[in-house]
Amino acid sequence: MSKAKVAILGSGNIGTDLMIKVMRNARHLGMGVMVGVDPESDGLARARRLGVATTHEGIDGLTRMPEWQDVKVVFDATSAYAHKRNSEIAIAAGKQVIDLTPAAIGPYTVPVVNLDANLDQRNVNMVTCGGQATIPMVYAVKRVSKAVPYAEIVASISSKSAGPGTRANIDEFTQTTRGAIEQVGGAARGKAIIILNPAEPPLIMRDTVFTLSQGAEPEEIEASVEAMVKEVQSYVPGYRLKQKVQFERIGNNAPLKIPGYGEFTGIKSSIFLEVEGAAHYLPAYSGNLDIMTSAAMATADRWVERTLAA
Structure with a gap:
């Protein structure tokens, strides 16, 4: 062909x-x-x-x-x-x-x-660079859970890798990413934050994903997340977990209150990612590109x- x-x-x-x-x-x-x-x-x-x-x-x-x-x-x-x-x-x-x-x-x-x-x-x-990095993780939690009432992502990228187009679209970034967290990732409610980090030397793209889920044990979530990382690596080799997934069990004795949802009990998962670029055009810290x-x-x-x- x-x-x-x-x-x-x-x-x-x-x-x-x-x-x-x-x-x-x-x-x-x-x-x-x-x-x-x-x-x-x-x-x-x-x-x-x-x-x-x-x-x-x-x-x-x-x-x-x-x-x-x-x-x-x-x-x-x-x-x-x-x-x-x-x-x-x-x-x-x-x-x-x-x-x-x-x-x-x-x-x-x-x-x-x-x-x-x-x-x-x-x-x-x-979607967005933050969405491409984090939505697979939200979905990895959702596919083994009965429900994901809330997911929040924080995408931190080097200022040097954010061109004028990225800077002009910050509002659209947060709105688009939030919508995709819900529509593609499967969370009932989503939130997205982007940070332009001016540190020198420039830092590699870092992403943090927080999910609140019900109906799956930590071992199931961890296995699903690790499998999804390998799937993303098939086209983004520099995509990886920074550390093992962290879990916190939210019980009836201290439920979380989610606006628009109510009280939540279940599992809080914290997923920490790093995306290293292939350095085809800009340096390896531009994993967002x-x-x-x-x-x-x-x-x-x-x-x-x-x-x-x-």
Whole structure:
């Protein structure tokens, strides 16, 4: 099967890292066009050096290029604001859209949790870097439990790995991640927090997941979490537990009060993660970029494998 050509909208950190991943690691994808709006951006310059067609005129410039006809998949790594129009144009032209912004026009998609259920969608949303790292853990708890009334995640990333697009979308990050914790992870209520850490030297991405669950013993939760880590590592090798899962049993003598839910008794699980990047474009501390671009590429590869090989 010949490789499907892709276009990447956004020549910043995420888009450039994704381009390099597609060129090095994709099974069914090939680079078609790198698209930006700043003719002097490093991403466009790097694409040109690698022999990739480029335009600095956004999606309008892309649609005027002869390469547009051969593009099968459009990755959007611009902004939540710009994505609506980008998606409308790409879908009208019959393209598959992989959304790396927090726009969430299409269904939230986390490859190890619900990718197969969304393969018929023309636009799928990759949630956020924090969502890709933590939602598999929420789901790992949920799949062995009767209920997960509450889940909270804290994503801490190096300031140096947060470009202008990430910084402009902080509100969308928290809202999108919270929604996906509930809709994909399976928690009744979710909360998301992002921290931009200015420490020097820069720290590797760290994520903390807290869940309140009922109907499963700690041993079952621990086994499910460890199995899920291995599943995520199939496309993000730098994804790992920092330590063993920590548990606290909440009894009737001291129940927790969850707003909108009531009193909770059961198991509190604390899961501590680290995501080391593959250093394809930025240094290894940029695991937040790596997990987003790796998840997006895995999604597109699977879509092409099923759709275009038929």
